[in-house]
Amino acid sequence: MGIYLPIAEISVNVFVLLAMGAAVGFLSGMFGVGGGFLITPLLIFYNIPPAIAVATGANQVIASSFSGALSHMKRGTLDFKLGGVLLAGGVVGSTGGIFVFAFLRRLGQLDLFISLLYVVLLGTVGGLMLVESVNALRATRSGAAPVLKKSGQHNWIHRLPLKMRFRASKLFVSVIPVLGLGAGIGFLSSIMGVGGGFIMVPALIYLLKVPTNVVIGTSLFQIIFTSAYTTLVHATTNQTVDVMLAFLLMAGGVAGAQYGAKAGQKLRGEQLRALLALLVLAVAIRLAIGLFVTPPNLYSLTAAGLN
Amino acid sequence: MRGWRIFSAAALLFALALPAAAQAPNPLPEGIQIGLSTDAVSITAGFSGADLTIFGSLENPDPLVARQGRYDVIVVLEGPPRPVVVRRKDRVLGVWVNLESETFENVPVSYSVATTRPLQDITEPNSYKQLSLGASNLYMQPADATDGPATIEEFTTALRERKAATGLYSENVGGVQFLSQNLFRATVRLAPNVPVGTHKARAFLFKSGLFLKESSAQLEIRKSGFEQSIFRVAHDYSFLYGVFAVSLAMITGWLGRLIFRKD
Structure with a gap:
């Protein structure tokens, strides 16, 4: 069944989009990530213009992170204060990102920049995760107990000034890295259409030493607002949010996410991480190939005066 | 009285037969008119392209010329003019990057042509140029005239080629058919991504390769x-x-x- 997307201005198959949403939702429920980093490249592979894929991806992320944050709020695994500080940074980063986005679009370099960012980020994160999870798998196989990072171990981040106490996270840390992390995620959210959970979660755990059970809820909480802000600004400055497209993805996504969460409980942590790492790397490689393969048309047309 | 009536009837008959029979050296000049059944077309979201039919008539055609098929008609449906940026990708460290670009002013978003015969059989390339008729003869005005003519030529060609590839510039040879000596029907193609706005339909009349007259009408295309x-x-x-x-x-x-x- 075909449907016409009003903003993307192309006809697409409803079931393909619902399935795409459901598949990504399933994975995001399983791995506890928003899924934006999968949705946006998939939309680009499906010939949705990158500018629209990014803005609509941000819109879709709201739905999945909102439903995820709700369950964490119920369980009490959400640090509102930490989330709030991350969010303050996020708004600044996201605003900067929107300006860069509009500027690159005017230059005609937006598509390239989005692909490059994806390749670099997904490649790095996927590679690191793969190494880490394979090591963990080897360790469990050889019978050794997995080495856990001891809390209370301090690094340079804990020597920065302007310290603040976050009770729910049992944390006393400088606000500078928290704001910076929020800003970085906000920037990525507006340029890549991702929530940034795949960076936020490891950063909170390894850099700020936030207890793992609070990390996902808090990261989802901040992602709701960053991606909502990103969606709003994209809608007003670039008019690139396609609600029809976003709704189909969300509808598939929220359904898939609940089943994914269930499936995720049956797999072991390091197996789960290894699978996610492989998935992330596959997307990165597919995007990288696109950068090097000779395009069928060297010339492209765009309406002038568009920004 | 009876004699009078016969005479006037004969005079009438004579008068009717005169233009054809007498072959006067300067008959009334030929003209062309086109009519659109509507001045606005609404296309829905699922629009996947369509043929638009335009009817037209020749005024005072020479029956002999018409019989020999020496009248030719070209009908053009031209979309609203818009500025366009053409970009070219080049390899930088193995990666394809948009490098060179050229902006053109007032490029018709769409340009559909229907003709009685192949364009090269109707008239000389030069008269197409003078009339700025046909996608390959449209003048694309570069916004920045300081670029070399070779560059501008290259991007102009690319612009036409991309427009043709997306179906926005199309040519329908044989799309104009004469239904009688006077009446013709032109079928122009509307691409699935036809732009909204005021389109201009123009009809050009040629007689034995010579341009005679032009007529135009406006058509509003809306999405609904x-x-x-x-x-x-x-x-x-x-x-x-x-x-x-x-x-x-x-x-x-x-x-x-x-x-x-x-x-």
């Missing part, structure tokens, strides 16, 4: 339907649209949890 309303709201009330998109996402997320909850 639910999807188009979304598009308009997204552009005219973009902030409210954004608020709506965010609320929709939150409601979907919340409902999805209620419906599919597994914990």
Whole structure:
């Protein structure tokens, strides 16, 4: 069944989009990530213009992170204060990102920049995760107990000034890295259409030493607002949010996410991480190939005066 | 009285037969007219391209010329002019990057041609140039005239080629058919991505390769339907649209949890 997307201005198959949403939702429920980093490249592979894929991806992320944050709020695994500080940074980063986005679009370099960012980020994160999870798998196989990072171990981040106490996270840390992390995620959210959970979660755990059970809820909480802000600004400055497209993805996504969460409980942590790492790397490689393969048309047309 | 009547009838008959029979050296000049059954076309969101039929007539055609098929008609449906940027990708460290670009002013978004015969059989390339007729003869005005002519030529060719590839510039040879000596029917193609706005239909009349007359009419193409309303709201009330998109996402997320909850 075909449907016409009003903003993307192309006809697409409803079931393909619902399935795409459901598949990504399933994975995001399983791995506890928003899924934006999968949705946006998939939309680009499906010939949705990158500018629209990014803005609509941000819109879709709201739905999945909102439903995820709700369950964490119920369980009490959400640090509102930490989330709030991350969010303050996020708004600044996201605003900067929107300006860069509009500027690159005017230059005609937006598509390239989005692909490059994806390749670099997904490649790095996927590679690191793969190494880490394979090591963990080897360790469990050889019978050794997995080495856990001891809390209370301090690094340079804990020597920065302007310290603040976050009770729910049992944390006393400088606000500078928290704001910076929020800003970085906000920037990525507006340029890549991702929530940034795949960076936020490891950063909170390894850099700020936030207890793992609070990390996902808090990261989802901040992602709701960053991606909502990103969606709003994209809608007003670039008019690139396609609600029809976003709704189909969300509808598939929220359904898939609940089943994914269930499936995720049956797999072991390091197996789960290894699978996610492989998935992330596959997307990165597919995007990288696109950068090097000779395009069928060297010339492209765009309406002038568009920004 | 009876004699008079016969005479006047004969005079009438004679008068009727005169133009054809007498072959006067200077008959009334030929002309061309086209008519559109409507001055606005609404296309819905699922529009996948269509043929638009335009009827027209020749005024005072020479029956002999018409019989020999020496009248030719070219009908053009030209979309609204817009500025366009053409970009060229080049390899930088193995990666394809948009490098060179050229902006053109007032490029018709679409340009559909229908003709009685192949363009090269109708008249000389030079007269097409003078009339600026045919996609390959459209003058594309570069915004920055300081670029070398070779560059401009290259990007102009690329612009036409991309437009043709997306179906926006099309040529329908044999798309104009004479239904009688006077009446003709032209079929021009509307691409699936035909732009909205005021389109101009123009008809050119040629006699034995010589350009005689031109006639034009305007056609408004609009999009209608639910999807188009979304598009308009997204552009005219973009902030409210954004608020709506965010609320929709939150409601979907919340409902999805209620419906599919597994914990």
